Amino acid sequence: MRVAFKKLSVLKLYELLLDHYGFQNWWPVTVKDKEQQLIEIVLGAILTQNTAWKNVEIVIKKFVDSNLLNIEKILALDLRELSSLIRRAGFPNQKAATIKRVFQFLKRERVSKLLTMDCDALRKSFLNIKGVGFETADVLCLYAFNKPCFVVDAYTKRLFSRLALFGESFNYNSYEALKLAVEEQAKVFKTNERVMFFKEFHALIDEHCKRTCKKQPSCNNCFLKHYCKHYSKLYKLKH
DNA sequence: CGCCAGGGCCTCA
DNA sequence: TGAGGCCATGGC
Numbered sequence: 001m002r003v004a005f006k007k008l009s010v011l012k013l014y015e016l017l018l019d020h021y022g023f024q025n026w027w028p029v030t031v032k033d034k035e036q037q038l039i040e041i042v043l044g045a046i047l048t049q050n051t052a053w054k055n056v057e058i059v060i061k062k063f064v065d066s067n068l069l070n071i072e073k074i075l076a077l078d079l080r081e082l083s084s085l086i087r088r089a090g091f092p093n094q095k096a097a098t099i100k101r102v103f104q105f106l107k108r109e110r111v112s113k114l115l116t117m118d119c120d121a122l123r124k125s126f127l128n129i130k131g132v133g134f135e136t137a138d139v140l141c142l143y144a145f146n147k148p149c150f151v152v153d154a155y156t157k158r159l160f161s162r163l164a165l166f167g168e169s170f171n172y173n174s175y176e177a178l179k180l181a182v183e184e185q186a187k188v189f190k191t192n193e194r195v196m197f198f199k200e201f202h203a204l205i206d207e208h209c210k211r212t213c214k215k216q217p218s219c220n221n222c223f224l225k226h227y228c229k230h231y232s233k234l235y236k237l238k239h
Numbered sequence: 240c241g242c243c244a245g246g247g248c249c250t251c252a
Numbered sequence: 253t254g255a256g257g258c259c260a261t262g263g264c
Contacts, residue, residue, distance in 0.1 A: 049246040055262060056245085090261045094247080133247045153245060173254085206245055215243080242264090249258085 005232040008163060010185040013227075014197070017204035020223055024203035027143035030060065036069040038111065041144040043069075045136050046098050047089040059089045071111075074103050098131025105129055119147035134175045142202070148194040150182045151202045155209035162213060162230035 008016075027044065029037045040060060047056040062085060063069055068077075077085070083096040105125070106114070114122060119141055126137035134152070141149040152175050159165075161172035171177055182201070186194050212222045217230070225231040 045245090048244085050244060050259090051246085051261080052244040052263070054244090058262095088261065090244085091246090091259050092261080094259060098247090131247070135246060139245085151245090155245070202245090210245085244261100244263090247259090250256090252253105252255095 005229065006227050008165060008224075008227045010165065010182055011188075013163070013165065013224075014201050014204070016224065016227075017208055018200065021204055021207050024200060024207060026199055026203035027139075030064055031069060035111070038144050039069045039071065039074075040064075042102060042106070042140060043099065045139040045144070046095055046102065046131070047086060049091070049095065049136065051090045055089050059086050071103050071107050074099065075107065094131060098129070101129050101131060102126075115145060119149050122147060123149065134179075138179070142195070142198055146195055148183075148186070148191055148198060150179050150186070150198045152178045152182075153202075153206070155206050155213070156202070158215075159205055159209055159213050162217070162228055163224070164229035168229065 027041050029040050031037055031040055040063075043063065044056055044060060047059055068074060074082070079096050079100065082099060083092040086092050086095055086099070089095065109125070114125075117125075122145060123137050123141050126132050126140050127134070132140070138149050138151040141147040142151055156178060157172050160178060164170075166172075166181055170181075182198075186197055189197055208224075212218050213224075219225055219228070219231045219234060222228070222231065
């Protein structure tokens with residue numbers, strides 16, 4: 001017996017995920033005010049670094065309840081206060097320092113100006129901030145500043161690698177290579193559609209990996225198994 | 240109790 | 253330039 005292994009394209013994968021899980025509407029925010037939403041997203045992006053979102057939510061709620069979603073108010077906290085406030089999200093010392101640096105940057109450069117910048121320039125300026133790596137920079141560009149910017153994370157690497165989405169010799173460990181490959185495929189969209197596509201695609205990938213394509217994957221229940229190189233290899237081993 | 244979570248930095252080869 | 257140690261807390 002052979003497994004029917006069908007190769008997926010990026011856009012086909014997106015369609016399948018969207019059909020299966022529905023619209024995710026990321027990034028999740030809890031406040032209504034647009035300026036505060038941007039601050040909530042920036043905070044969440046830093047707090048969620050290698051941390052379960054559940055813990056981030058609890059910390060964000062503290063900021064909301066204390067009316068702290070404000071650049072000046074966050075900058076007015078000293079490092080020790082900030083660190084203790086975010087303790088539950090892990091790495092409190094590192095993240096407190098990063099939050100300070102990012103909000104100092106937002107204050108100095110002005111959010112209104114940053115919103116008018118193109119994605120590449122904005123991304124580069126975020127990457128200059130210590131504590132902001134590729135993923136966080138891309139999350140800020142895409143979700144906080146609505147720039148057309150695909151976010152790669154550990155889930156993306158894992159899923160694409162298992163699917164062999166770009167073939168078996170592709171370097172799925174390379175952040176930039178994965179990002180560029182997806183952005184290349186997204187050129188068929190207009191800018192606004194592209195932003196929405198990147199937001200949803202990233203959210204859907206994370207949803208699928210949390211539920212099914214875990215470190216120890218639940219391949220038997222996976223609706224993508226017939227498209228998956230990983231599953232087809234498992235299947236061959238068993239038969 | 241051990242593993243892992245919506246990473247990033249530093250070091251060292 | 254990539255692998256490995258470290259940062260910290262909480263859920264399961």
